[in-house]
Amino acid sequence: MATVSLQDIRKSFGKTDVIHGVDIDIADGEFIVIVGPSGCGKSTLLRMVAGLETVTSGEVRIGDRRVNEAEPMARDIAMVFQNYALYPHMSVFDNMAYGLKIAKTPKSEIEARVAQAAKMLQLEPYLQRKPRELSGGQRQRVAMGRAIVRKPAVFLFDEPLSNLDAKLRVQMRLEIKALQRELGVTALYVTHDQVEAMTLADRMVVMNGGVADQVGAPLEVYGNPQTTFVAGFIGSPP
Ligand code: ADP
Ligand code: MG
Numbered sequence: 001m002a003t004v005s006l007q008d009i010r011k012s013f014g015k016t017d018v019i020h021g022v023d024i025d026i027a028d029g030e031f032i033v034i035v036g037p038s039g040c041g042k043s044t045l046l047r048m049v050a051g052l053e054t055v056t057s058g059e060v061r062i063g064d065r066r067v068n069e070a071e072p073m074a075r076d077i078a079m080v081f082q083n084y085a086l087y088p089h090m091s092v093f094d095n096m097a098y099g100l101k102i103a104k105t106p107k108s109e110i111e112a113r114v115a116q117a118a119k120m121l122q123l124e125p126y127l128q129r130k131p132r133e134l135s136g137g138q139r140q141r142v143a144m145g146r147a148i149v150r151k152p153a154v155f156l157f158d159e160p161l162s163n164l165d166a167k168l169r170v171q172m173r174l175e176i177k178a179l180q181r182e183l184g185v186t187a188l189y190v191t192h193d194q195v196e197a198m199t200l201a202d203r204m205v206v207m208n209g210g211v212a213d214q215v216g217a218p219l220e221v222y223g224n225p226q227t228t229f230v231a232g233f234i235g236s237p238p
Helices: 042-050 092-102 107-120 136-148 166-183 194-200 218-223 228-234
Strands: 004-013 016-026 031-035 057-062 077-080 154-158 186-190 203-208 211-216
Touching: 004 042, 016 042, 016 211, 031 042, 031 194, 042 057, 042 077, 042 154, 042 186, 077 136, 092 107, 092 136, 107 136, 136 166, 166 194, 186 194, 194 218, 203 218, 203 228, 211 218, 211 228, 218 228
Parallel strands: 031 186, 031 203, 077 154, 154 186
Antiparallel strands: 004 016, 004 057, 203 211
8 A cells, every 4th residue: 555645746748738736645545536527637647647657747656755757667556547458469367477577576476476366356267368358347357467466556547447338337346446445555546437436436536627626525526516617527516
């Protein structure tokens, strides 16, 4: 587990400012969900925590470290993407082991960690299959397994369930929450699905055009929206 602290984060692409000074302090083991309409900067914010985008100004802290300049692999995070980002030519085992191999983890340790993750995710029968031989839900589990084996303190999710049908989304949502609790990791989860936000979040962040309009527990946000935008977005009267 680790705290994550974003302090006055700003981001510009060329002359276009897309994040205008976001402050969020995330507690150890907390589940934070970022919601907001398409284009409001959710992915960009997450990618700056991951180290996949540089921060134009402000500070990103994970635990007691300032990580603005740290490479993704050196940040104690793992990220799960919407499109899973699996290697099609590699087996499930190799997909899950890939990051550990890069980090020169001993083979026996890799095998132990992949076996443990496969057990947690019910992927044991599929370890030698290729991603194309799996269902959407199973592919999503492989992406989760690849994150779990690295034993990160912080899990980052960018709309991980968007490609799944409604029934599977509900099931995977429950699995993600159970895993987060079991592993005791801090989670930062992006979605545009409000039901997902309601059920997963300890606190939610409602973003609006590069600004965090409101940060609070779901019931607090729904019961007491702080701006007209938040009220409209979550569909409750201001
Ligand atoms: P969201 O995930 O909330 O849909 P994004 O973070 O993807 O939003 O995008 C926020 C804004 O930044 C959008 O206007 C998008 O076009 C812009 N943007 C994102 N990535 C880049 C990039 N690499 N270059 C230029 N503009 C970008
Ligand atoms: Mg996005």
